[in-house]
Amino acid sequence: MGRRSSWHLDAQIIVSDNFYxxxxxxxxxxxxxxxxxxxxxxxxxxxxxxxxxxKVPRNWQRADSMFFHLADQSIAAWADMxxxxxxxxxxxxxxx
Numbered sequence: 001m002g003r004r005s006s007w008h009l010d011a012q013i014i015v016s017d018n019f020y021x022x023x024x025x026x027x028x029x030x031x032x033x034x035x036x037x038x039x040x041x042x043x044x045x046x047x048x049x050x051x052x053x054x055k056v057p058r059n060w061q062r063a064d065s066m067f068f069h070l071a072d073q074s075i076a077a078w079a080d081m082x083x084x085x086x087x088x089x090x091x092x093x094x095x096x
Contacts, residue, residue, distance in 0.1 A: 012033070013035045013036065013037065013090065014029065014035070014036045014038075015038060016037075017038060017039055018038065018039040018040055018041040020038065021038030021039060021041075021087050022040070022087070023040075023046070023047060023075075023087060026072075026073045026087050026088070026089050027072055027073060027089070029089065030072055030073065035088075035089055035090045035091075036087075036090075037086065037088040037089075038086065038087060039085065040086060040087040041085075042054075047068065047070055047075065049068055050068050050075050055083060056079040056083050057079075057083075061079065062079050063079060063080075064079045065077065065079070066078070072089060073087060073088065073089040074087075074088055074089070075087050076088075
């Protein structure tokens with residue numbers, strides 16, 4: 001019989017598209033010990049300080065960005081052809 005080994009992850013990260021990502025799910029995953037990162041579309045329970053429109057603000061140029069830090073997660077928004085938003089709960093400077 002061969003040597004038995006166990007493989008253990010110290011942290012789990014779920015990466016998803018905007019269909020599955022929302023601030024409530026990101027918070028629930030963090031409470032369960034799982035980190036997450038994903039693009040975000042406007043839905044219910046949207047944080048008040050984050051932009052709701054997908055249109056790029058008039059005074060922004062392409063690649064301009066803005067970060068919103070909530071208690072247990074962050075949202076980054078940047079200008080491309082449309083306003084792109086990403087929601088994450090990964091600690092440290094991993095996504096910034």
